[in-house]
Amino acid sequence: MIDAKTIFEPQTVALIGSSTLREKVGMASPELFNDVIFNMKRCFKGKNLVIDVGDREFKREDLHEIPDLAVIMLSPDKSIQVAEECAGIGVKILLLITGGYKQSQREQLLELKRKHGIRILGPNTIMGVINTSNGLNTSFERGLMPKKGNIAVVSQSGGVGSCLLDWACYYGVGISKFAFVGDKVDIDDVDLLQYLGNDDKTKVICLYMEGVKDGRRFIEETRKIAGNKPILVLKGGTTQESAQRAKTHTASIAGSDEVFDAAFRKAGLIRVCDAEELMNSAMALAKQPVLWGDNVAIVSNVGGPAILAADAVVRNGLKLAQLSKTVRKKIEGLYVGVDAANPIDLIADARAERYEKVLNLVLGDVRVDGVLVINMLKSTFFEPRDARVIEKVAVKYPQKPVVDVPAGGEDFAKVFKVLGRSSIPVYNLPEKAACALSALRRYGLVVKKH
Amino acid sequence: MIDAKTIFEPQTVALIGSSTLREKVGMASPELFNDVIFNMKRCFKGKNLVIDVGDREFKREDLHEIPDLAVIMLSPDKSIQVAEECAGIGVKILLLITGGYKQSQREQLLELKRKHGIRILGPNTIMGVINTSNGLNTSFERGLMPKKGNIAVVSQSGGVGSCLLDWACYYGVGISKFAFVGDKVDIDDVDLLQYLGNDDKTKVICLYMEGVKDGRRFIEETRKIAGNKPILVLKGGTTQESAQRAKTHTASIAGSDEVFDAAFRKAGLIRVCDAEELMNSAMALAKQPVLWGDNVAIVSNVGGPAILAADAVVRNGLKLAQLSKTVRKKIEGLYVGVDAANPIDLIADARAERYEKVLNLVLGDVRVDGVLVINMLKSTFFEPRDARVIEKVAVKYPQKPVVDVPAGGEDFAKVFKVLGRSSIPVYNLPEKAACALSALRRYGLVVKKH
Numbered sequence: 001m002i003d004a005k006t007i008f009e010p011q012t013v014a015l016i017g018s019s020t021l022r023e024k025v026g027m028a029s030p031e032l033f034n035d036v037i038f039n040m041k042r043c044f045k046g047k048n049l050v051i052d053v054g055d056r057e058f059k060r061e062d063l064h065e066i067p068d069l070a071v072i073m074l075s076p077d078k079s080i081q082v083a084e085e086c087a088g089i090g091v092k093i094l095l096l097i098t099g100g101y102k103q104s105q106r107e108q109l110l111e112l113k114r115k116h117g118i119r120i121l122g123p124n125t126i127m128g129v130i131n132t133s134n135g136l137n138t139s140f141e142r143g144l145m146p147k148k149g150n151i152a153v154v155s156q157s158g159g160v161g162s163c164l165l166d167w168a169c170y171y172g173v174g175i176s177k178f179a180f181v182g183d184k185v186d187i188d189d190v191d192l193l194q195y196l197g198n199d200d201k202t203k204v205i206c207l208y209m210e211g212v213k214d215g216r217r218f219i220e221e222t223r224k225i226a227g228n229k230p231i232l233v234l235k236g237g238t239t240q241e242s243a244q245r246a247k248t249h250t251a252s253i254a255g256s257d258e259v260f261d262a263a264f265r266k267a268g269l270i271r272v273c274d275a276e277e278l279m280n281s282a283m284a285l286a287k288q289p290v291l292w293g294d295n296v297a298i299v300s301n302v303g304g305p306a307i308l309a310a311d312a313v314v315r316n317g318l319k320l321a322q323l324s325k326t327v328r329k330k331i332e333g334l335y336v337g338v339d340a341a342n343p344i345d346l347i348a349d350a351r352a353e354r355y356e357k358v359l360n361l362v363l364g365d366v367r368v369d370g371v372l373v374i375n376m377l378k379s380t381f382f383e384p385r386d387a388r389v390i391e392k393v394a395v396k397y398p399q400k401p402v403v404d405v406p407a408g409g410e411d412f413a414k415v416f417k418v419l420g421r422s423s424i425p426v427y428n429l430p431e432k433a434a435c436a437l438s439a440l441r442r443y444g445l446v447v448k449k450h
Numbered sequence: 451m452i453d454a455k456t457i458f459e460p461q462t463v464a465l466i467g468s469s470t471l472r473e474k475v476g477m478a479s480p481e482l483f484n485d486v487i488f489n490m491k492r493c494f495k496g497k498n499l500v501i502d503v504g505d506r507e508f509k510r511e512d513l514h515e516i517p518d519l520a521v522i523m524l525s526p527d528k529s530i531q532v533a534e535e536c537a538g539i540g541v542k543i544l545l546l547i548t549g550g551y552k553q554s555q556r557e558q559l560l561e562l563k564r565k566h567g568i569r570i571l572g573p574n575t576i577m578g579v580i581n582t583s584n585g586l587n588t589s590f591e592r593g594l595m596p597k598k599g600n601i602a603v604v605s606q607s608g609g610v611g612s613c614l615l616d617w618a619c620y621y622g623v624g625i626s627k628f629a630f631v632g633d634k635v636d637i638d639d640v641d642l643l644q645y646l647g648n649d650d651k652t653k654v655i656c657l658y659m660e661g662v663k664d665g666r667r668f669i670e671e672t673r674k675i676a677g678n679k680p681i682l683v684l685k686g687g688t689t690q691e692s693a694q695r696a697k698t699h700t701a702s703i704a705g706s707d708e709v710f711d712a713a714f715r716k717a718g719l720i721r722v723c724d725a726e727e728l729m730n731s732a733m734a735l736a737k738q739p740v741l742w743g744d745n746v747a748i749v750s751n752v753g754g755p756a757i758l759a760a761d762a763v764v765r766n767g768l769k770l771a772q773l774s775k776t777v778r779k780k781i782e783g784l785y786v787g788v789d790a791a792n793p794i795d796l797i798a799d800a801r802a803e804r805y806e807k808v809l810n811l812v813l814g815d816v817r818v819d820g821v822l823v824i825n826m827l828k829s830t831f832f833e834p835r836d837a838r839v840i841e842k843v844a845v846k847y848p849q850k851p852v853v854d855v856p857a858g859g860e861d862f863a864k865v866f867k868v869l870g871r872s873s874i875p876v877y878n879l880p881e882k883a884a885c886a887l888s889a890l891r892r893y894g895l896v897v898k899k900h
Binding site: 027126127140141144155156157158159160161162163164165166167168169170171208210234236237238239241242273274275276300302303304305306307308310311312314315320343348349376377378379380407408409410411413428429430431 | 477576577590591594605606607608609610611612613614615616617618619620621658660684686687688689691692723724725726750752753754755756757758760761762764765770793798799826828829830857858859860861863878879880881
């Protein structure tokens with residue numbers, strides 16, 4: 001196992017680039033160099049050593065101190081020269097941001113590893129790594145830093161990683177670590193996953209992958225991790241044509257999709273269909289307990305969206321909970337006109353008090369394993385602040401997940417302002433909430449089997 | 451066929467409610483009455499007659515003029531008394547906002563229809579109807595009015611309709627007409643669809659339904675319309691349990707999902723899975739030509755999202771276009787390092803000029819039927835204003851649809867500001883764009899068959 005800890009938790013980082021040289025291919029540029037310096041100076045709690053090589057050659061005397069991690073933002077030939085110097089003085093990890101390396105240059109890097117024991121992340125990592133705990137942020141998107149949280153992301157693709165990072169920042173998804181693995185000349189995703197598996201700041205791991213170098217190792221190692229914390233995986237290159245493309249894109253061996261699917265199941269990884277499902281499922285797993293059974297209750301202040309939720313619950317392999325008779329009777333006794341057959345329709349005039357009483361009864365029912373709450377604002381009397389009661393009740397039942405759906409556009413935005421930072425995951429459509437519950441169920445089954 | 455024109459295009463509307471009476475069930479309340487008056491006074495270009503009955507009985511003398519449309523916001527028994535007076539003086543259409551009617555009361559309404567020829571929308575329409583052309587807006591959400599456009603929405607459910615209305619307003623989806631059919635004691639969705647089929651302000655029709663009263667009529671009539679303009683349908687109650695629920699919810703006969711699926715296919719309706727897909731597909735159909743063949747080209751400035759797009763294109767039954775050799779060579783000759791195998795990777799430094807040249811070549815290729823463009827901002831040099839070039843090129847190829855994906859959160863929001871009101875539909879993930887293209891393809895096949 002490599003010392004991946006140094007990648008995310010270095011004491012001293014050298015940022016090595018040039019404020020004068022611009023390379024068309026591979027994205028070495030004075031602006032990007034400047035942006036990484038900006039982000040690191042603004043966020044990083046350790047020590048930054050900034051080395052601007054200008055148009056001269058890098059010398060080891062440029063470093064007044066030996067950094068744990070050297071981040072290199074130069075063209076391939078210049079990067080290799082810097083790498084050689086760094087390896088010679090005992091730098092532990094090289095992070096190579098830029099791309100465009102020839103095969104011979106990759107071999108030069110590996111030779112440095114063999115000779116000096118230095119380890120290499122990249123090249124072509126694009127955004128590099130982010131650690132929200134110590135402020136490490138080698139991305140060149142000025143000012144971009146996700147909210148602190150317990151979801152880690154590892155991406156084999158710069159573009160998908162950037163999309164996920166952008167998504168996480170925009171929608172306030174709490175992130176622990178973020179890593180772009182790049183061309184994987186040395187350190188690969190499994191190395192990073194092993195570190196994240198032991199990282200107590202990380203509760204859920206998200207992986208975007210296109211292929212693997214060593215399938216057996218991938219399954220064995222991810223399986224060990226998946227017993228302790230969920231790994232969600234989005235796989236690119238699922239069709240023959242796109243797999244061919246993925247092969248040239250990240251130099252990965254892409255097998256048939258069925259093979260990957262079987263491997264993911266064997267390892268206990270939870271596969272998702274797109275970036276939104278990845279983030280939505282991660283949010284559910286980060287905030288809520290797993291679903292220990294199939295039985296979902298739907299509690300709503302509107303009829304139609306509850307029916308769509310019921311459809312989606314069943315489509316996701318879950319069941320509509322059959323409430324016990326006593327609970328049904330209690331609910332219907334409390335509120336005239338409320339039909340407590342699941343989905344439970346609280347009617348449009350339901351406010352916090354009705355949600356609180358009914359959620360308490362429903363979550364207390366042994367026949368219910370989890371609850372999908374719908375609280376629209378449009379066409380109802382519900383106010384955004386009423387949503388607080390959902391968390392208030394949910395925390396009393398730590399074995400049963402609760403997710404919330406203020407369905408729509410503005411309605412979602414308003415309730416998200418109230419619940420976005422709470423322990424209740426919020427989704428803008430019932431179908432997305434049902435899908436998140438299915439991730440909680442799938443991980444529940446992984447844990448049971450482990 | 452009923453005179454549905456009067457529902458959406460009345461000259462004079464009577465708003466009849468009470469500023470003093472409050473009914474717990476059915477949502478008759480002074481506030482809602484006030485809100486409808488507010489919306490109508492603010493928006494409606496015709497004549498509003500506001501009749502506040504207070505706690506007395508409505509008399510026909512309250513109306514100084516005979517309205518085409520009477521909107522009644524009173525409890526069932528009071529509404530029926532008003533309905534009788536309106537029917538007697540020749541009002542054409544009654545719109546009954548409130549719910550809670552007994553079967554005997556529904557029959558009283560139908561008796562009025564038989565006797566006087568008055569037609570009834572509702573009861574329980576919740577939001578009633580909206581026409582963005584003449585400002586008719588009987589919804590009680592103060593100030594809520596979607597942007598003018600050519601998408602019509604008909605909803606059997608108040609909750610789903612409210613969610614769609616909220617979505618349309620929040621995401622700037624251009625709407626022509628919006629109708630909540632409510633309990634369908636008289637006028638039903640098919641009546642409204644017939645009107646919308648002939649409405650020159652409407653290009654695309656969206657329908658949320660849970661069931662039908664007359665399956666044969668539904669298929670026959672929607673089939674006629676679907677030959678001229680696309681009808682997208684979201685069906686609630688697709689599982690046995692939820693179908694049972696839908697039956698009590700909207701008093702519709704819900705058959706098995708397979709029967710509905712076959713019916714939709716027979717009629718040429720395009721079925722979607724959730725409210726977002728409904729709005730996304732409608733946007734594509736409203737803004738772009740249909741897809742006349744299966745061959746989709748992907749033009750992107752990032753690798754991974756293009757691979758996810760390729761996966762989604764194939765998953766949606768479409769194909770990755772095989773570009774002709776000359777076009778491939780031309781593109782690769784223009785830009786060193788650009789790989790013009792589909793997906794076409796323009797590389798991270800692509801700006802407007804490169805997109806313009808390549809899109810022209812790709813859209814000009816007979817082997818390409820439509821294009822999915824990806825232009826991320828994060829990790830690339832692309833600027834939001836560069837996106838304008840996509841529309842500039844697309845309009846030159848009116849037979850080939852083009853959709854755009856600035857994948858992510860902030861990236862999407864920034865490009866949406868530039869393209870949101872243009873003819874290019876914009877999606878926040880490649881999977882959603884591929885799904886929208888599949889709606890364009892499915893409607894292309896409907897048109898060919900007709």
